[in-house]
Amino acid sequence: MNEIIEKAREIITSYDGPKVRIMEVCGTHTHEIFRLGIRSLLPENIDLISGPGCPVCVTPVGFIDEALYLALEKNCLITTFGDLIKVPGTEMNLAGARAKGGNIRPVYSPDDAVEIAKENPDEQVVFLSVGFETTTPSSCLAVKKAKELGLNNFSILTANKSMPNAYLKLKGSADAFIYPGHVNAITGNAVCKKLKEDGVSGVVAGFTATELMTALAVTIEMLKKGEPFFVNCYPRVVKDEGSISAQKLMDEVMELCDTEWRGLGMIEKSGMKLRSDYSDFDARIKYNMPHIEGKPNPGCRCGEVLQGHCKPSDCPLFGKVCTPLHAVGACMVSDEGACSAYYQYNQF
Amino acid sequence: MENVITLAHGSGSIQTNELINGIFKSNFDNPNLTADDAAVLSLDDGKIAMSTDGFIVSPYEFPGGNIGKLAICGTVNDIACMGAKPKYLTCSYIIEEGFPVEELEKIAKSMGDTARKAGVQIVAGDTKVAGKGQVDKIFITTTGVGNIVEGVNTSGAFAKPGDKIIVTGDIGRHGCTILLARNEFNIDADITSDCAPLWNNIEAVLNETKDIHVIRDATRGGVGTVLYEIAHQSNVGISLESEKIPVDPGVRGVCAMLGLEPLYLACEGRLVFFVPASEADKVLSALQACENSEKAAIIGEVTEDNVGKVILNTAVGAKTLLSRPSGELLPRIC
Amino acid sequence: MCVGLPARVVSVNDGTAIIDANGAKRDVRAELLDDLEPGDYVMVHAGVAIAKINSDDEAEGSEVLGLLNIS
Numbered sequence: 001m002n003e004i005i006e007k008a009r010e011i012i013t014s015y016d017g018p019k020v021r022i023m024e025v026c027g028t029h030t031h032e033i034f035r036l037g038i039r040s041l042l043p044e045n046i047d048l049i050s051g052p053g054c055p056v057c058v059t060p061v062g063f064i065d066e067a068l069y070l071a072l073e074k075n076c077l078i079t080t081f082g083d084l085i086k087v088p089g090t091e092m093n094l095a096g097a098r099a100k101g102g103n104i105r106p107v108y109s110p111d112d113a114v115e116i117a118k119e120n121p122d123e124q125v126v127f128l129s130v131g132f133e134t135t136t137p138s139s140c141l142a143v144k145k146a147k148e149l150g151l152n153n154f155s156i157l158t159a160n161k162s163m164p165n166a167y168l169k170l171k172g173s174a175d176a177f178i179y180p181g182h183v184n185a186i187t188g189n190a191v192c193k194k195l196k197e198d199g200v201s202g203v204v205a206g207f208t209a210t211e212l213m214t215a216l217a218v219t220i221e222m223l224k225k226g227e228p229f230f231v232n233c234y235p236r237v238v239k240d241e242g243s244i245s246a247q248k249l250m251d252e253v254m255e256l257c258d259t260e261w262r263g264l265g266m267i268e269k270s271g272m273k274l275r276s277d278y279s280d281f282d283a284r285i286k287y288n289m290p291h292i293e294g295k296p297n298p299g300c301r302c303g304e305v306l307q308g309h310c311k312p313s314d315c316p317l318f319g320k321v322c323t324p325l326h327a328v329g330a331c332m333v334s335d336e337g338a339c340s341a342y343y344q345y346n347q348f
Numbered sequence: 349m350e351n352v353i354t355l356a357h358g359s360g361s362i363q364t365n366e367l368i369n370g371i372f373k374s375n376f377d378n379p380n381l382t383a384d385d386a387a388v389l390s391l392d393d394g395k396i397a398m399s400t401d402g403f404i405v406s407p408y409e410f411p412g413g414n415i416g417k418l419a420i421c422g423t424v425n426d427i428a429c430m431g432a433k434p435k436y437l438t439c440s441y442i443i444e445e446g447f448p449v450e451e452l453e454k455i456a457k458s459m460g461d462t463a464r465k466a467g468v469q470i471v472a473g474d475t476k477v478a479g480k481g482q483v484d485k486i487f488i489t490t491t492g493v494g495n496i497v498e499g500v501n502t503s504g505a506f507a508k509p510g511d512k513i514i515v516t517g518d519i520g521r522h523g524c525t526i527l528l529a530r531n532e533f534n535i536d537a538d539i540t541s542d543c544a545p546l547w548n549n550i551e552a553v554l555n556e557t558k559d560i561h562v563i564r565d566a567t568r569g570g571v572g573t574v575l576y577e578i579a580h581q582s583n584v585g586i587s588l589e590s591e592k593i594p595v596d597p598g599v600r601g602v603c604a605m606l607g608l609e610p611l612y613l614a615c616e617g618r619l620v621f622f623v624p625a626s627e628a629d630k631v632l633s634a635l636q637a638c639e640n641s642e643k644a645a646i647i648g649e650v651t652e653d654n655v656g657k658v659i660l661n662t663a664v665g666a667k668t669l670l671s672r673p674s675g676e677l678l679p680r681i682c
Numbered sequence: 683m684c685v686g687l688p689a690r691v692v693s694v695n696d697g698t699a700i701i702d703a704n705g706a707k708r709d710v711r712a713e714l715l716d717d718l719e720p721g722d723y724v725m726v727h728a729g730v731a732i733a734k735i736n737s738d739d740e741a742e743g744s745e746v747l748g749l750l751n752i753s
Contacts, residue, residue, distance in 0.1 A: 004743035005664050027682040028685050037660070037668030054682045081728070082606075082678030095676075106678055108533040108606065109729020111711060115534075131728070134684035135681060138728040141711050182684035185725065185733040206739060207686060209663045214743040218750060231750070236742045237686075237725050237733045245714045246732065324672070334680070344669050537706040601706030605726075607685045681685050681728050
């Protein structure tokens with residue numbers, strides 16, 4: 001344990017003020033907080049809530065159904081980040097589609113999906129484009145590359161999300177937010193500063209043990225002062241202006257649209273879709289996608305869990321029909337989804 | 349001989365004989381290798397350990413080994429983990445029509461070399477050829493037997509609170525090697541499989557002490573899966589020091605890139621020992637003096653509480669539960 | 683979200699860089715960062731270098747806590 005962690009740990013564990021609710025909005029933060037066991041250090045009056053910061057958790061059932069349609073009805077080769085493979089659609093997940101003969105391949109980068117398209121001219125390759133501002137540039141670069149290469153067998157199915165309007169939706173869910181460092185590395189801090197003016201407090205944090213502990217300690221110290229605040233606790237990566245080149249790139253290739261978040265419903269201008277210049281690469285247009293209405297399990301309360309309105313154990317499906325091995329809701333899918341973490345922890 | 353395996357090689361004809369004599373006999377040569385329907389053998393008195401394992405791996409050749417080496421190590425290590433000196437092995441091949449003979453020869457050679465190194469004799473075998481597309485290149489099954497060293501009594505159910513947990517080297521290298529060899533993620537790293545026969549290492553430990561509770565080889569599922577198995581079988585908890593778990597920097601880099609947990613990557617040359625605290629230092633120094641276990645380390649201990657759980661002590665001085673993997677390991681971005 | 687990988691730049695060529703994280707190497711897209719040079723450290727996500735890293739986390743932590751007089 002280095003000195004910084006020790007200092008931060010002292011601040012966190014000795015907090016004895018009024019009850020505070022802190023929400024981390026980033027799936028990787030949730031993962032690291034779990035992996036490092038940070039929750040077990042927190043005194044009872046600090047509530048750390050896992051927000052909707054994981055593109056897997058917020059990807060609606062209908063998106064998976066669209067991907068299943070392309071895989072099984074249109075015989076497309078589906079390329080995807082591994083995260084999405086186990087996410088339940090209405091009838092099955094992508095692993096199920098693979099067992100039925102669908103061609104589903106995990107990739108590390110959208111660029112790799114373009115390579116696959118280049119090497120397999122007889123296959124129609126579709127990349128499942130999910131992610132927030134951090135990930136969206138990688139999809140934009142891939143689409144531009146496919147266009148440069150003149151590939152006509154590559155397209156993307158977009159479910160890209162934009163964080164700022166989601167923050168507004170979450171306003172009031174917590175006393176302070178831990179903003180996702182790698183989203184801010186792209187967007188910059190302007191939104192968070194604006195939120196501070198509206199009375200919403202938060203810090204932007206990195207991902208190492210030192211960074212997360214520092215960010216939590218800063219949050220607690222600032223909450224004690226009682227004034228709205230914003231602190232950049234990840235200055236080695238996050239600049240106030242963000243990445244201008246990434247912002248330009250996204251603006252060139254994609255535009256904002258209204259979009260559905262699993263559990264949160266429709267949020268205006270919180271999604272990204274391809275601009276008309278790139279419509280040849282839009283899988284929905286290319287395959288004349290019918291309207292597919294995903295049917296989530298009506299008992300599933302992932303949405304309320306994501307907003308911190310209820311605990312996983314308040315959901316009627318939790319631990320009964322919905323377990324890590326048979327996930328019904330998205331929060332149970334990845335090991336660090338709020339429900340999965342809660343399930344495993346509660347047995348500990 | 350033709351340069352690819354054909355259906356004729358599996359038909360019991362002249363070609364089959366050519367294959368057996370030309371490739372297997374020369375590489376496996378030992379006095380007990382049978383030309384009859386079965387090998388006739390003798391074992392020492394006392395208890396024996398016997399095990400069988402099927403091997404399919406894609407690609408069949410990888411940095412640090414191939415499917416042949418793997419097929420010997422896997423079964424030899426399974427027997428050795430029961431405190432038995434591996435003595436005889438049988439092997440059965442299912443080969444896809446069109447498989448290059450030259451490649452088969454390489455595989456047979458590494459089986460012969462590895463068997464000699466492990467001190468085990470290959471005494472009988474079988475070869476079947478399947479039509480193109482019916483199998484993926486080559487599958488091998490090996491079965492082995494050996495005498496258990498007197499006074500040794502190990503089982504996954506014997507871990508006791510207070511036991512120290514020792515791993516014989518850095519973890520996850522085989523799984524990581526295969527992941528890279530498939531080249532699905534376009535990552536380069538100088539990582540070789542840990543695949544190795546480990547009887548010598550176990551023998552060295554047993555020469556120091558026979559008071560060993562559990563020996564398990566960590567294969568698919570990795571060390572993390574072994575720890576959960578033992579926690580369940582023995583009805584105990586396990587407490588790990590996350591910073592003491594040896595991981596090769598390259599493996600750590602690949603895992604960081606793909607969001608994977610090294611504890612769940614396969615090993616093919618790593619053992620996990622559960623030993624009484626009083627024996628731990630002896631066992632550790634015996635292992636550190638052997639090839640393939642120079643980097644052995646104590647990574648944790650058995651607890652009475654948290655039955656069935658693996659708890660990690662983390663870099664921030666907190667405790668967390670090691671997540672159990674559900675199904676296939678998938679790279680993640682979030 | 684967003685698994686980020688801190689990595690050292692080994693070489694840069696025409697918008698692409700080879701990065702090295704503890705010995706794990708890969709080609710990544712580097713066109714979002716200007717003036718990238720071998721030896722620089724970058725944050726990599728999904729095959730794209732998204733930001734330069736200009737110090738280690740301990741120096742950063744001490745700076746952040748120091749600025750707020752938390753020490």
